[in-house]
Amino acid sequence: MIINDAVFGKIEYEYVWSRDSTVEFCRKEVDIALMIDDEEDGEFSEKQYTSYNSLIQNWEYLQQSILQPILDYYKQKRYELGYDVSYNENYPLIETAKQLLERIRLVGIYVPSARRFEGRYIGLTFDCAWDIENG
Known part of the structure; x- marks a missing residue:
């Protein structure tokens, strides 16, 4: 199944939601897999959205830290x-x-299912x- 999520973009479900993407990591463009753990229904939690958005907003700082x-x-x-x-x-x-x-x-x-952890997590x-x- 393929969906177009407002936050994660066009993602496909095959045991985990995912898509190929390109990001900048330490001044180099790299191809990565974005993986979002959740049920096949594609209804992601607010914690997952918040975790991912926080990562994106703080990416410059985080990649160095x-x-x-x-x-x-x-x-x-x-x-x-x-x-x-x-x-x-x-x-x-x-x-x-x-x-x-x-x-x-x-x-x-990797954006884990919100059921797995109390707080916000990203892998x-x-x-x-x-x-x-x-x-």
Whole structure:
């Protein structure tokens, strides 16, 4: 089923509502999947609309603010795997957000069903160069 939602645009239901889209992420145009979790009836909650609109309104700030936590996560994983003391070409030393951006790619924005969480939530999905299997 395909609907034209006032907020999410033209989306198709195939176990999840989705559409392909292009967004700017850190000064680069990227192709992503916008995914909205809800029932097949296409009646989305106000929380979902508010979450998505908030993301769009704050996108410039948010895309910069998420880089450091991703970098921190990478450094922690690298440490846990022992690659901070033993070299692994798949887990190179990455110390800056600029270096990180060379190794990650935004691939999706996920708007979960409002029933799943109390507050407003949005998920961002990335592919990365160091863990091909899990993205």
